[in-house]
Amino acid sequence: MGIKHLLFLCFFASTTSLSAQSVTEHVVVKGNTLYSLSKQYGITVDALLEANPQIVGTTLSLNDVLIVPSPVPQNSLPANTEVLKAESQDSVQPNPRFEIYKVRRGDTPETLAKEWGFSDMVSFYRINPDARTDWKRGLQLVKPMNKVALSKATSDTLVVSAALPQDTLGEQPDSTKTGLNILGVLPFFHIDYINETALAKRSPVAMSLRMGMEFAAHLHSDSTFKVRLDFVDSHNHQDSLKKAIDSLKIEQYDLLLGPLYSKRVQQIADYGVAEKSVNLMSKSAGINDLEVYNAVVAEEDFYRSLRTLINERGAKDVRRIPLIVTKLRTAACDSFFEGFTNPNKQLVTNGSKWESNESLSRLVTNAHYELVIYDNDPAFILDVLRNLRMGNASYSLYATEYQLFNSGITNDNFMREAEVICAMSSYMSYQDSKTLLFVEAFRAYFGVEPNLYAIRGYDIADYHIIRQRYGEVRMRGIYLGFDHSQGKQNKWVELRQFDNFEWSILQEL
Numbered sequence: 228m229g230i231k232h233l234l235f236l237c238f239f240a241s242t243t244s245l246s247a248q249s250v251t252e253h254v255v256v257k258g259n260t261l262y263s264l265s266k267q268y269g270i271t272v273d274a275l276l277e278a279n280p281q282i283v284g285t286t287l288s289l290n291d292v293l294i295v296p297s298p299v300p301q302n303s304l305p306a307n308t309e310v311l312k313a314e315s316q317d318s319v320q321p322n323p324r325f326e327i328y329k330v331r332r333g334d335t336p337e338t339l340a341k342e343w344g345f346s347d348m349v350s351f352y353r354i355n356p357d358a359r360t361d362w363k364r365g366l367q368l369v370k371p372m373n374k375v376a377l378s379k380a381t382s383d384t385l386v387v388s389a390a391l392p393q394d395t396l397g398e399q400p401d402s403t404k405t406g407l408n409i410l411g412v413l414p415f416f417h418i419d420y421i422n423e424t425a426l427a428k429r430s431p432v433a434m435s436l437r438m439g440m441e442f443a444a445h446l447h448s449d450s451t452f453k454v455r456l457d458f459v460d461s462h463n464h465q466d467s468l469k470k471a472i473d474s475l476k477i478e479q480y481d482l483l484l485g486p487l488y489s490k491r492v493q494q495i496a497d498y499g500v501a502e503k504s505v506n507l508m509s510k511s512a513g514i515n516d517l518e519v520y521n522a523v524v525a526e527e528d529f530y531r532s533l534r535t536l537i538n539e540r541g542a543k544d545v546r547r548i549p550l551i552v553t554k555l556r557t558a559a560c561d562s563f564f565e566g567f568t569n570p571n572k573q574l575v576t577n578g579s580k581w582e583s584n585e586s587l588s589r590l591v592t593n594a595h596y597e598l599v600i601y602d603n604d605p606a607f608i609l610d611v612l613r614n615l616r617m618g619n620a621s622y623s624l625y626a627t628e629y630q631l632f633n634s635g636i637t638n639d640n641f642m643r644e645a646e647v648i649c650a651m652s653s654y655m656s657y658q659d660s661k662t663l664l665f666v667e668a669f670r671a672y673f674g675v676e677p678n679l680y681a682i683r684g685y686d687i688a689d690y691h692i693i694r695q696r697y698g699e700v701r702m703r704g705i706y707l708g709f710d711h712s713q714g715k716q717n718k719w720v721e722l723r724q725f726d727n728f729e730w731s732i733l734q735e736l
């Protein structure tokens with residue numbers, strides 16, 4: 228089974244100790260990957276890694292001899308059954324606790340894993356992937372501090388969810404379509420890149436997006452369906468884009484991915500092809516009014532989802548008071564504030580010197596404040612939090628993806644908060660098996676690691692190829708989510724809670 232079938236699979240994987248298994252030796256040949264070998268022998272990638280601790284990352288070398296454990300019957304218990312059983316009786320520390328540990332002189336992955344109670348190196352590397360390839364003094368590691376944390380870190384059950392509609396939909400593709408013609412409209416800035424001009428840094432962005440799109444086209448193409456992918460260089464210039472488009476028969480393309488920046492997206496709409504064009508990453512509000520498919524979620528949708536959650540929580544507990552803090556009061560802010568149902572809701576507005584933030588240190592302590600900062604200025608956000616921490620009021624922080632991830636704010640700035648909930652449209656976890664399988668396949672195909680732009684390009688192309696073949700679907704990709712059920716604007720928003728050094732889906736909705 229080849230790479231093309233990688234994301235068509237849905238299976239459950241579990242790893243076990245080698246002590247109770249017989250083993251086989253396998254000599255690595257060209258084309259072998261951890262994933263292909265796991266399928267060949269009917270075992271899991273984790274089982275292979277556990278049996279072969281010499282493997283670094285997912286790279287295999289020709290003629291290496293690997294130990295292949297025998298498959299384990301489905302009714303076998305996981306190796307950590309006793310740990311889980313013991314933890315169910317632990318009433319002293321029912322919640323998992325982790326700490327950050329800095330690597331010291333003389334530390335090795337093996338000694339720390341044994342000292343911290345890990346039964347195998349796979350579990351240790353699962354929560355500390357950088358330790359495989361970037362071991363050095365001062366490297367920050369996640370250290371489990373109680374049994375619950377250890378059992379969570381060593382959990383052996385991985386679920387690989389299906390990404391393509393053969394697995395998620397009970398429908399068949401349109402049999403009349405034998406292929407798709409896609410045009411990627413990107414600015415490659417080749418001349419600027421060679422001559423190291425100010426625009427040179429944009430070339431790698433476009434090239435990464437292109438690689439992701441090509442990988443999606445590759446995975447969707449087979450003997451019965453062919454995805455043809457062409458590219459034109461817009462150079463992010465009006466005349467260059469016009470010349471490129473005029474040289475093509477634009478009507479022959481089923482889908483246009485790009486242009487990349489807002490002015491060129493607006494320009495492409497003038498050609499009468501907006502309905503089959505996709506905005507890849509521009510956050511310009513003007514694009515929301517065009518007829519193009521927009522991969523970017525509007526910030527107002529983030530705020531709206533947070534308000535919905537706060538209203539639902541307030542209906543169960545009237546002591547939860549919405550607290551909206553803004554640097555500049557606008558009509559949009561007023562409309563957002565008016566949507567809260569709690570009559571005790573509070574709006575704190577500021578002038579140019581942010582004096583009103585000082586009142587946050589004097590909030591009453593017999594209520595719980597549901598804090599939303601209606602601004603993306605990182606200095607203002609941190610000033611609000613600093614003033615709140617000076618008082619004794621109880622509060623939860625509700626934020627948007629743009630506030631916490633696009634402004635330079637890091638986890639260290641807010642991880643001391645008791646509860647942080649973020650509205651997101653994009654998120655990727657390297658602890659997700661589907662992500663690891665994708666990265667392995669991408670690396671095998673191109674010989675390089677996919678960055679977030681490559682993954683964005685893949686997700687967008689993958690989704691819109693599926694949409695062309697199967698119709699509108701809600702879909703979560705490797706990094707991005709898509710929901711066009713209400714029109715061309717992407718409405719995909721998921722609420723995640725910062726917990727134990729990761730963003731987990733909030734199950735409350």
